[in-house]
Amino acid sequence: MLTYILKRIGFAALAVFILLTLTYLLTGLLPYLPISPGQNESPAAFQRRVDALGFNEPIIVRYGKYLHDLFVNHSLG
Structure with missing residues (x-):
């Protein structure tokens, strides 16, 4: 039972890391900057x-x- 719980926690941590990485890379590779110059x-x-x-x-x-x-x-x- 303990191995099952540890395995589930490990897979959940891996899934969070993969989603975090994909989200960051997809938004980071957009062709524009997330900031824009001020008016003056x-x-x-x-x-x-x-x-x-x-x-x-x-x-x-x-x-x-x-x-x-x-x-x-x-x-x-």
């Missing part, structure tokens, strides 16, 4: 904001930071 924001200021938020990094690096924040810092953002 210069292109240089917008680029600094993009750099500060890490949108210029590869998606695998952003995903690693996301997982770190999720599991270590307990932050969903």
